[in-house]
Amino acid sequence: MALAFASSSSSASTAVSGSSFPFSSSSSELKAPQIGSFRLVDRDRTHALSRAVNFSQRRCSVKPVNAEPKRNDSIVPLAATIAASEVVEKVEVEDYERLAKELENASPLEIIDKALEKFGNDIAIAFSGAEDVALIEYAHLTGRPYRVFSLDTGRLNPETYQFFDQVEKHYGIRIEYMFPDAVEVQALVRNKGLFSFYEDGHQECCRVRKVRPLRRALKGLRAWITGQRKDQSPGTRSEIPIVQVDPVFEGMDGEIGSLVKWNPVANVQGQDIWNFLHTMNVPVNSLHSQGYISIGCEPCTRPVLPGQHEREGRWWWEDAKAKECGLHKGNIKEENRAQLNGIENGAAHAKGTATVPDIFNSQNLVNLSRNGIENLARLEKRKEPWIVVLYAPWCPFCQAMEASYVELAEKLAGTGVKVGKFRADGEHKEYAQRELQLGSFPTILCFPKGSCRPIKYPSEKRDVESLMAFVNALR
Numbered sequence: 103m104a105l106a107f108a109s110s111s112s113s114a115s116t117a118v119s120g121s122s123f124p125f126s127s128s129s130s131e132l133k134a135p136q137i138g139s140f141r142l143v144d145r146d147r148t149h150a151l152s153r154a155v156n157f158s159q160r161r162c163s164v165k166p167v168n169a170e171p172k173r174n175d176s177i178v179p180l181a182a183t184i185a186a187s188e189v190v191e192k193v194e195v196e197d198y199e200r201l202a203k204e205l206e207n208a209s210p211l212e213i214i215d216k217a218l219e220k221f222g223n224d225i226a227i228a229f230s231g232a233e234d235v236a237l238i239e240y241a242h243l244t245g246r247p248y249r250v251f252s253l254d255t256g257r258l259n260p261e262t263y264q265f266f267d268q269v270e271k272h273y274g275i276r277i278e279y280m281f282p283d284a285v286e287v288q289a290l291v292r293n294k295g296l297f298s299f300y301e302d303g304h305q306e307c308c309r310v311r312k313v314r315p316l317r318r319a320l321k322g323l324r325a326w327i328t329g330q331r332k333d334q335s336p337g338t339r340s341e342i343p344i345v346q347v348d349p350v351f352e353g354m355d356g357e358i359g360s361l362v363k364w365n366p367v368a369n370v371q372g373q374d375i376w377n378f379l380h381t382m383n384v385p386v387n388s389l390h391s392q393g394y395i396s397i398g399c400e401p402c403t404r405p406v407l408p409g410q411h412e413r414e415g416r417w418w419w420e421d422a423k424a425k426e427c428g429l430h431k432g433n434i435k436e437e438n439r440a441q442l443n444g445i446e447n448g449a450a451h452a453k454g455t456a457t458v459p460d461i462f463n464s465q466n467l468v469n470l471s472r473n474g475i476e477n478l479a480r481l482e483k484r485k486e487p488w489i490v491v492l493y494a495p496w497c498p499f500c501q502a503m504e505a506s507y508v509e510l511a512e513k514l515a516g517t518g519v520k521v522g523k524f525r526a527d528g529e530h531k532e533y534a535q536r537e538l539q540l541g542s543f544p545t546i547l548c549f550p551k552g553s554c555r556p557i558k559y560p561s562e563k564r565d566v567e568s569l570m571a572f573v574n575a576l577r
Contacts, residue, residue, distance in 0.1 A: 213366035234329025466511035494527035
């Protein structure tokens with residue numbers, strides 16, 4: 103007698119998937135796979151049965167999942183089931199750098215079609231509940247089956263949850279939600295409170311509520327599709343490729359390099375995404391009509407004002423370089439990691455690998471040294487008022503306001519108001535935080551005539567008219 107594996111179904115053709123997501127097809131509902139049973143069989147039947155199982159597994163590659171019609175059966179995570187011991191045929195290794203170059207001028211529709219064709223049921227779209235709904239529309243247009251997953255952090259806006267429901271109904275799909283570990287969330291909140299990220303940064307909360315659930319989701323895939331665009335975050339996303347081997351997360355094979363990351367809209371401008379959504383009459387999150395562009399958790403997201411970069415509505419109390427939650431940590435270059443904490447990498451600068459051109463260059467602007475800004479701050483009876491921007495040249499938000507600040511300096515030339523700049527990153531950051539009210543870059547200060555205490559510009563509006571109104575109100 104010998105011990106053999108038998109399917110719980112009457113047919114020997116049942117295959118067990120290794121994916122971590124539940125699946126079904128659009129034509130019929132499949133119940134969550136059941137764990138197989140073991141029984142004793144005669145030796146002369148063992149060979150025939152094992153051949154049948156082997157043949158079935160080679161014929162029955164897992165059916166791709168179109169975000170499926172609603173079902174009432176409970177979902178059992180497939181990661182908890184027993185995978186068949188049969189060795190899966192090896193996938194030919196592909197040069198994804200070469201593929202990325204080949205697809206550089208391809209449309210998002212072509213790229214997603216290629217991704218779905220290549221990975222079938224082992225790829226899924228990461229959906230955040232914002233304008234990345236365009237990815238779902240593109241996948242729908244290919245006519246291929248597709249899967250969608252999303253991270254429910256437990257702190258999303260009500261409008262985002264309503265949008266999820268709207269998307270499911272519009273496409274007739276089920277979004278596969280991933281949730282944070284309840285014990286980890288409980289420990290974080292009990293130890294540090296509900297809003298600790300305002301005090302010590304968002305990374306710890308994002309790690310518990312987003313990064314670890316994502317890691318679990320990706321463990322059941324060979325590839326994923328994201329809505330990253332180069333114009334979303336000049337500091338961290340300006341060089342993302344169309345397709346890449348994921349540098350951070352692991353796929354179902356369980357090692358770095360086992361997961362492929364597709365960024366089909368990497369080269370698309372934000373306005374073009376919106377033109378596409380309007381043309382195709384795609385539902386959108388109602389928060390967009392309230393001034394939100396980049397949408398995340400409710401406590402960490404706010405509307406942006408005209409002229410502001412879209413990522414400025416996320417984690418606004420932190421430096422621009424830190425505006426990644428960890429889901430796309432691989433975008434951050436090594437030489438920039440130190441700048442996440444406002445500290446320049448001296449070795450990189452010495453080698454010339456991290457030099458960034460200075461900004462706010464104008465004959466109407468005074469470039470203040472450390473001694474200069476200290477003397478200005480100590481003066482009790484200034485003869486003339488000053489406007490000074492505390493900046494870091496690598497900060498995309500400082501770069502975005504360069505033109506308006508230079509124009510302000512031109513308009514104030516000869517009026518008795520001095521306009522200056524002080525680079526406050528690196529070794530000067532601690533001083534600027536302690537003495538000059540630096541919270542994030544850029545910070546704009548007014549040193550009024552005859553007054554010692556500098557006054558911080560309170561608004562996020564950085565157009566010339568708003569800055570001029572601030573100056574006129576204090577001089």
